[in-house]
Amino acid sequence: MSKYSESGVDIDAANEVKKRIGKIVSNTWGEEVLSEVGNFGGLFALPGGIKDPVLVSSTDGVGTKLKVAFMAHRHDTVGQDLVNHCVNDILVQGARPLFFLDYLATGKLKPETVEQVIKGLAKACAENSCALIGGETAEMPGFYAEGEYDLAGTIVGIVERNEVVDGSTIEADDVLWAFPSSGLHTNGYSLARKIIFEKNELGIYDELPGTGRSVADELLEVHRSYLKEVASLGNYAQIKGIAHITGGGLLENIPRILPEGVSVEIDASSWQVPAVFEFLRSSGGVEKLEMYRVFNMGVGLVVIVPPDDEGNVPKGEYRWRPFPIGRVVEGQREVKIINV
Amino acid sequence: MSKYSESGVDIDAANEVKKRIGKIVSNTWGEEVLSEVGNFGGLFALPGGIKDPVLVSSTDGVGTKLKVAFMAHRHDTVGQDLVNHCVNDILVQGARPLFFLDYLATGKLKPETVEQVIKGLAKACAENSCALIGGETAEMPGFYAEGEYDLAGTIVGIVERNEVVDGSTIEADDVLWAFPSSGLHTNGYSLARKIIFEKNELGIYDELPGTGRSVADELLEVHRSYLKEVASLGNYAQIKGIAHITGGGLLENIPRILPEGVSVEIDASSWQVPAVFEFLRSSGGVEKLEMYRVFNMGVGLVVIVPPDDEGNVPKGEYRWRPFPIGRVVEGQREVKIINV
Structure with missing residues (x-):
């Protein structure tokens, strides 16, 4: 008799994770966030007062800095790295952040580790006035070594079209x-x-x-x-x-x-x-x-x-x-x- | 004398990948896309005609279906899986897709494999009128087994606020x-x-x-x-x-x-x-x-x-x-x- 948990995927651990991160995440939400934890998609009401809005988005990962976090058993900083990196990537085009979604993949879910990672994400989101609106925590047996994970994320920000920073007016002597x-x-x-x-x-x-x-x-x-x-x-x-x-x-x-x-x-x-x-x-x-x-x-x-x-x-x-x-x-x- | 390539990261392979995928990706772009391949962030002009726009977003991965793709050496379908999955995840709240960003992480970049994956993403994006506006292709030595990779992505869509589908009016006999x-x-x-x-x-x-x-x-x-x-x-x-x-x-x-x-x-x-x-x-x-x-x-x-x-x-x-x-x-x- 096969059960899903025997295949290495633990739906109960996933549910435990959801419970732990729900409150951490919703602390980053302002009134623009219309969704609830557990919705299929995150809902974000576009802020008013922008005449010709341009959405600026970027996806990035933490890269092998993660290996150092694994060695030090310190999981509450890599989320901050990721969010801040993404904030800067859209800032260069003049955009301010609206919301962020993370992707956290691991071989075997450890709720405590996931909680630390999400805490880091939420901390940086709060510091940058960015809602941590969604994400995916994936348990993928056989993909990642024991105790390891990969972490990536996507930011979406906004800028008035005539305020996009694009470098086009850069000239000699600047x-x-x-x-x-x-x-x-x-x-x-x-x-x-x-x-x-x-x-x-x-x-x-x-x-x-x-x-x-x-x-x-x-x-x-x-x-x-x-x-x-x-x-x-x-x-x-x-x-x-x-x-x-x-x-x-x-x-x-x-x-x-x-x-x-x-x-x-x-x-x-x-x-x-x-x-x-x-x-x-x-x-x-x-x-x-x-x-x-x-x-x-x-x-x-x-x-x-x-x-x-x-x-x-x-x-x-x-x-x-x-x-x-x-x-x-x-x-x-x-x-x-x-x-x- | 250490060079970056000796650490397992190959910036030239990364540049080769960028060249290969540039055209595939830009084929999915309509006039709303203001950015160019290589920009830090993807720029997407919000479509007009929506009075009270709500952005609906979702991040997901392909999961261990990837292992089957590795076994079959078939890399042009998993991107379609991912995009379609994400399209459905925001469709359930009434949203239509605007744009998509992917995250592709591997131990050692193989430009041909990356190209196949991106082709799948672009195919599904085109079918769903969704711009493949950005992404991250990460080379992470020591994270993934030879020939393997992880693939995740984020979709952002839009819906008129009073047209959000949320199940709240569901009643007996429906x-x-x-x-x-x-x-x-x-x-x-x-x-x-x-x-x-x-x-x-x-x-x-x-x-x-x-x-x-x-x-x-x-x-x-x-x-x-x-x-x-x-x-x-x-x-x-x-x-x-x-x-x-x-x-x-x-x-x-x-x-x-x-x-x-x-x-x-x-x-x-x-x-x-x-x-x-x-x-x-x-x-x-x-x-x-x-x-x-x-x-x-x-x-x-x-x-x-x-x-x-x-x-x-x-x-x-x-x-x-x-x-x-x-x-x-x-x-x-x-x-x-x-x-x-």
């Missing part, structure tokens, strides 16, 4: 402002793990040399959201373009927003590269320029503003103060990094 | 109409695989007894979308509630739309259960009622309409003709299946 990253954010982890755990044979709770922190603390530092920072900057400067520095680093992400006819020149000496990247470069034997293609090198987000606005930007309003790192020059949509 | 499923759709695969491949030791290309088809053809049959069927039915009958019969079967999905004070009674003798389910039950030794909790048993979608409308429903307009399977009765939000 200035690049950088917002500092909090660490690796969500990319470069496959290489970082190789260097730290294999080449240097460090343990997860060992000190990461030069940082004064453990490997776990440094590598699991939460990916920042720049939503409030960019909104604040927008009060003082015309924002022509924004690039989220993810996989591909400064070298590959900035060209995505450059129009024909311009390049950028970044002065690497204009900021102090955080110690974690220095450790990865020197102990991993990674070429300097390769570092700028794989890691964010301390820059989480780049905003391009006209040169005249540079002086208007107040220094005190940000949790993380932006700093100028370079200029737009004539060219073929390239990124030149000087003083590396 | 009639349940069923649309036939094409097979297992996207649930019950962990148990089905156990029965077919382990208990019965069938091969992927063996005939599945009673079906006249191979295991691969029967198990990979594409999950149907009921978008056009329900729109057509809506021309003749007041649609009070819709349930998508996924994991949990008829027993657990119908109560999700029932208001307090009513139950439903389904007559199992009112349709012929497809051969694949009969084979799973008899050769797997699964109890009859358990079958109705794990599998759809031939019913992909249930629509609840008033009794007076029953006679109005024309039989000829559907690709898959709906049939009455039961009635709403007074009760405590339960599903009673008679004549099992």
